[in-house]
Amino acid sequence: MYYSFDSAYTLDVLKKLLYTPSPVGYYVRMKPVIEELAASLGCTVTYDNRSTAYITLDGADNSKTVLVGAHMDTNGLVVRRIDSDGKIRMRTVGGINYYNVDGCTVTVLTRDGRAYTGLLTCQSHSTHVFDDARTLPRDDYHMMIILDEKVSSRAEVEALGIRHGDYIAIDPQYEVTEKGFVKARFLDDKAACACAFTMLKYIVETGARPRYRTMLAFPFKEEIGLGGSYVPPEVSEYLAIDIGLIGPDLDGNEFSVSICAKDAKGPYDYELTNELIALAEKTGTPYALDIFNHYSTDGNAAQHGGCNVRSAAMGMAVYCSHGRERTHIEGLDATTQLMIAYVLGA
16 A cells, blocks of 8 residues: 655655754754644644653554654754854764864854854865865864854854853755755754654544554654653654665665664564564565664664663665765655554554
8 A cells, every 4th residue: 555645745844844953952943843843733742851742643542652753853063162263162962973064054052042153164274274174183172163253252252142052053955956866964863753744744634543542752862862762651662763874785775765673772673673574565665674783763772771662763764874964755755655554554
């Protein structure tokens, strides 16, 4: 069975999510967006004390609760120092690879709600000026932010309201090509979040009933391994929707959904993984089965957090993970297709 859903809606939601900054632990701008998207589909949002957002759907059988989770947090930065000349130095939150973000536009988000753009660059920023421009390490100690403001001292930067610990969001650089390729930073994991809302839209508009009581979860701390470490006690299954990977040992590609059998923290539940494979084959959804060695998801975070759940993981495969990533709308559609099949028990 093939489910006919609104694929264009996926891209609309993805763009909205990508341009709402949400580096690890920074949820203040994203919460209203989640609530707006849910309200447009007639749904409400609840939160736990970690600010994980939940949308809950009654099922044909409410004696069992399953959870489909896609994390809203992205890699980002925080202010660690303001130099005497007004340059800003940072620390990473999550798995930033500075070599992939050298030259990016960033936004400093102050605690009183102001926002200032700037340029993230190596301190040896030009081959015309610095002999070590090509060789200087890109790390916390050699990268800096030049604000897009006329400032030349620490006092002038502090007068803008910028303080130590302020979050710094990196521009997503979103693009969709005529051939359907989707390029952006933070497809990990906002592409999966967009697929989750497309699934929700399909269920609401068709009146389909989930097989079991189903919770959609959007955590904000996956990139530091904590997103799924707490799960509501009534949940017995955690399906993590996260990126798949592309590489020499992997079968994943941009036009399929990747099912992860094992990641860096260990294998996923054998029977639940088999169920995803069977659903993909039943619905004719293109899929790949892979293991990911330098990667983990909220599904295994739930296991390591001591939650009494079985878990599985799947999602669209991307090139250049934790950089400017690329996937294809067909991979997003395959992910949505398998999510619907899992929730409905097709």
